[in-house]
Amino acid sequence: MVPPTLVDYDSACRHWSWETERASLAGLPLGRGLNIAHEAVDRHVTDGHGDRLAFVFLSRSAARRAITYSQLAALSNRVAGALVRLGVQPGDRVFTLMDRRLELYITALGTLKAGATYSALFSSFGPEPIRARLEIGKARVLVTTPSLYFRKVKSIRDALPRLEQVILVTDPVSGEPHNELPDHALSFASIIEAAPESFEIPPTDPQSPALLHFTSGTTGTPKGALHVHEAAVVHRATGHLALDLRPEDVYWCTADPGWVTGISYGLVAPLIVGATAIVDREDFEAERWYDILSSEAVNVWYTAPTAIRMLRRSGPGPAGKRHFPQLRHIASVGEPLDPESVRWGIETFGLPVHDTWWQTETGGIMIANFRATDNVPGSMGRPFPGIEAAVVRRRGRSLEIVDASEQAGELALRSGWPSMFRTYVGAPSRYRECFADGWYLSGDLVRRDENGCYWFVGRVDDAIQSAGHLVGPFEVERVMMEHPAVADVVAFGKPDPIAYEIVAACVVLKTGYEAVDTVRLELLAHGRRRLGPAVAPREITFLPELPKTPSGKTLRRLLRHSDS
Ligand code: 6R9
Numbered sequence: 080m081v082p083p084t085l086v087d088y089d090s091a092c093r094h095w096s097w098e099t100e101r102a103s104l105a106g107l108p109l110g111r112g113l114n115i116a117h118e119a120v121d122r123h124v125t126d127g128h129g130d131r132l133a134f135v136f137l138s139r140s141a142a143r144r145a146i147t148y149s150q151l152a153a154l155s156n157r158v159a160g161a162l163v164r165l166g167v168q169p170g171d172r173v174f175t176l177m178d179r180r181l182e183l184y185i186t187a188l189g190t191l192k193a194g195a196t197y198s199a200l201f202s203s204f205g206p207e208p209i210r211a212r213l214e215i216g217k218a219r220v221l222v223t224t225p226s227l228y229f230r231k232v233k234s235i236r237d238a239l240p241r242l243e244q245v246i247l248v249t250d251p252v253s254g255e256p257h258n259e260l261p262d263h264a265l266s267f268a269s270i271i272e273a274a275p276e277s278f279e280i281p282p283t284d285p286q287s288p289a290l291l292h293f294t295s296g297t298t299g300t301p302k303g304a305l306h307v308h309e310a311a312v313v314h315r316a317t318g319h320l321a322l323d324l325r326p327e328d329v330y331w332c333t334a335d336p337g338w339v340t341g342i343s344y345g346l347v348a349p350l351i352v353g354a355t356a357i358v359d360r361e362d363f364e365a366e367r368w369y370d371i372l373s374s375e376a377v378n379v380w381y382t383a384p385t386a387i388r389m390l391r392r393s394g395p396g397p398a399g400k401r402h403f404p405q406l407r408h409i410a411s412v413g414e415p416l417d418p419e420s421v422r423w424g425i426e427t428f429g430l431p432v433h434d435t436w437w438q439t440e441t442g443g444i445m446i447a448n449f450r451a452t453d454n455v456p457g458s459m460g461r462p463f464p465g466i467e468a469a470v471v472r473r474r475g476r477s478l479e480i481v482d483a484s485e486q487a488g489e490l491a492l493r494s495g496w497p498s499m500f501r502t503y504v505g506a507p508s509r510y511r512e513c514f515a516d517g518w519y520l521s522g523d524l525v526r527r528d529e530n531g532c533y534w535f536v537g538r539v540d541d542a543i544q545s546a547g548h549l550v551g552p553f554e555v556e557r558v559m560m561e562h563p564a565v566a567d568v569v570a571f572g573k574p575d576p577i578a579y580e581i582v583a584a585c586v587v588l589k590t591g592y593e594a595v596d597t598v599r600l601e602l603l604a605h606g607r608r609r610l611g612p613a614v615a616p617r618e619i620t621f622l623p624e625l626p627k628t629p630s631g632k633t634l635r636r637l638l639r640h641s642d643s
Pocket of ligand 1 (some may be wrong): 459
């Protein structure tokens with residue numbers, strides 16, 4: 080058995096130094112600073128590992144395509160050279176709008192090499208979210224495909240005067256000819272063909288902007304969290320120690336690059352470690368996913384609770400037909416991971432699913448269940464070494480640290496870790512509101528047990544206030560998920576004239592269960608039994624599926640104000 084990368088958690092915490100971690104990155108030659116793309120790609124080529132695979136791209140319509148670190152270096156150099164020729168300068172922002180394909184990844188790396196800032200737009204966004212993000216982010220260049228351009232960008236182009244260049248990736252399969260590009264767009268293939276294979280990364284200040292990630296937020300305009308090149312320190316350390324990644328590993332992060340996980344852990348972390356990252360272009364499909372895990376011999380798999388619940392819903396059949404001898408570590412992020420899903424990992428793969436917690440703003444994993452420590456089902460785990468966490472309550476402009484074993488409070492992190500966001504672009508006051516007394520306030524409500532494990536209770540703003548009790552929706556969901564009829568559930572506070580809010584739940588039933596009153600009564604009884612009357616849902620509505628944000632988070636607010 081391959082031993083865990085982090086053997087002694089307590090000792091790692093005691094001896095942790097971000098300075099030492101910084102020193103394990105190569106840095107640009109001749110002390111010219113620190114650039115994420117150099118750490119992720121060029122460094123491995125210089126170290127003699129250019130022939131290792133950096134990416135394996137899978138898709139139904141094209142053959143499996145493997146890209147070595149040398150090839151990736153050359154391709155990203157071409158993109159960097161092409162961008163510089165177009166006049167892109169440090170501080171400019173280059174966006175992509177496309178699905179999970181090679182061109183997205185080389186644009187990201189090429190942009191970083193050119194010293195500009197990269198931002199990925201989720202390809203399923205409609206025109207309005209795209210417009211809002213390009214505007215807030217002051218995009219200068221957008222790289223997309225002809226079909227996405229016509230469907231989603233053309234109609235908003237006039238509203239984006241700062242957008243100087245649109246570069247189109249023409250699909251060799253659909254074969255759109257280069258000379259028919261619309262609206263002065265440039266051809267991606269032509270401009271990178273014309274650029275040289277070598278590129279010298281300009282001196283890069285570790286504190287200069289690198290990545291811009293938008294976070295959805297259930298209210299207000301999207302927030303663009305800006306990260307700097309130094310974030311690479313956290314990407315490397317967490318990739319290695321929280322995800323247990325090693326250079327010889329095949330690794331699959333199922334998140335789309337349109338979300339922070341798909342960039343931090345789908346691109347940056349695995350490449351900095353020097354592993355091989357799988358990228359599947361297709362949407363979720365249970366059989367296909369089990370196939371990839373098995374046939375690509377994935378060692379480390381980073382996914383999301385929603386995906387796990389979808390796999391669970393498809394039953395044990397598809398997994399049972401396959402073998403996964405190479406799989407060593409499974410982790411998830413993005414939403415609460417229910418204990419049933421942790422156990423599903425053991426039943427299906429012989430491995431528990433390890434929950435990890437972080438946010439767009441934190442840039443990297445902050446709390447995790449580590450391979451070497453006890454995996455506590457239902458808990459998010461313990462702070463990553465070097466991260467100081469606390470449970471607090473806001474008191475005006477200052478904070479009170481609460482006794483977290485007694486009561487829930489807001490999760491706060493002592494500010495100063497390398498991948499901390501540096502601002503919300505165009506919204507500095509929103510940024511300042513996230514900090515008090517030297518702590519970053521996460522907006523998540525948590526509890527901490529006597530072993531130092533953190534337990535998710537809910538979003539600060541999602542907490543249900545019912546008859547004077549503060550009820551965490553996740554605590555309710557976790558218990559409802561235990562019932563064999565429940566495939567997915569969301570609990571939320573429904574406005575109530577007497578109790579202020581009552582606990583309500585929407586349930587998606589497993590195949591084989593009917594949305595009838597007997598099942599409803601049984602679920603209500605289960606809730607009362609397991610949670611007690613103050614916490615149990617009083618109302619249950621059946622839905623075919625839950626409304627989710629495109630990144631997979633349940634839209635509680637939408638349910639709260641619906642009449643269902
Ligand atoms: C990486 C990512 C952040 C929010 C976060 C919290 C929720 C993330 C979680 C979790 C419960 C976990 N969240 N991990 N909730 N357990 N292990 O998802 O970033 O899109 O910014 O979302 O997601 O509410 O505050 P982002």
